[in-house]
Amino acid sequence: MSTNEVRVQRVGSTLLITIDRPQARNSVNAAVATGLAAALDELEADTALRAGVLTGAKGTFSAGMDLKAALKGESPNIPGRGFGGLTEAELTKPLIAAVEGFAVGGGFELALGCDLIVAAEDAHFGLPEVKRGLIAAGGGVIRLPKRIPYHLAMEFLLTGEPVSGARAGELGLANRVTPPGETVAVALGLAEQIAHNAPLALAAVKNLVRTADGVPEADAFAVQRRVMDTLMASADVREGMTAFAERRTPEWTGK
Known part of the structure; x- marks a missing residue:
């Protein structure tokens, strides 16, 4: 199921899911959350699909919550499934984030909600919520200290400053680091490897x-x-x- 905000494409046994709001840096509003939830439902329901790849259109993964939409009363959360319909969802199939450009705030949390991360070397990962009086409540505060050493996670969470995709690889946040523009291809390759297994x-x-x-x-x-x-x-x-x-x-x- 494709919508104006979220596109899906079947590539072999993998479902490629693309957030398609480049004019808003693929930020998450209610429509994106609904579209992502529907795409994940499709992935889960179809036995021919073995894995999913999540990415963003036109060189940006996601800038996180759409603050303008939020100020209008829109919610980027799906009850029982969390931010973007993903961060609290209990998926049975592997999901890989292919990160180009910015994965900040809720965008980073969407990537943390995936099982594997492929990052472009010039990507930007950050949790700037404290700069706006908020916390990374879509899984950042909970998940990041489990993925990397405590002090490094706290630097993300307390300073709000981003790091590059290359640095994310050094920290162990990314499974693969690629030249710009190659993350989807590498993520699809990982998904194909996974699909060989039971x-x-x-x-x-x-x-x-x-x-x-x-x-x-x-x-x-x-x-x-x-x-x-x-x-x-x-x-x-x-x-x-x-x-x-x-x-x-x-x-x-x-x-």
Whole structure:
């Protein structure tokens, strides 16, 4: 489902999702949030799709919340799904951010809501909310200290100053750093690599990483045992083992 603000394109088994408001630096208003939520629903519902790539049109990822729209009473949040319909959504399929240009404020938080980040070396990542009397409430304050060392995360959050895509790679925020204009191609390549793997196993990894966050190890292992019992009873596990023994590529069914 494409809208005027969010475009989707199927590239093999990947759904390429593009925020398309370049005149507003792809900032997020109510229409963008609704469009992103619909695109993510499409990704989740279609068994032929294995992963998603999120990017922005014309060289900018997203400048975050559309402040002009917010002042008019528009909300960039979707109930139960958070900012942009993404930051609090519990997706089962991998999502990769392809960041060109600015990913600041809520734009950075959209990237943090993805599983992998591909950044152009001249991209800009920042959380400037404190400069406007706010905090990075779309996941920045919560997620960033879990992704990079505490003191480095606090520099982002307390100064509001941005860093380049190259620096994001050095900090471990970005999985890949590319020359400008190449992030989507690299992200699609990563998505293709992911798509070779069993969809049930990919969903299980995401579920366990989310479940194990902040809970005692014993509880996390208890959940993992239940997940493994389910996986071991699946047709995909049998197919994976059979394909390995027969030295062929597995044919996943997601069952």
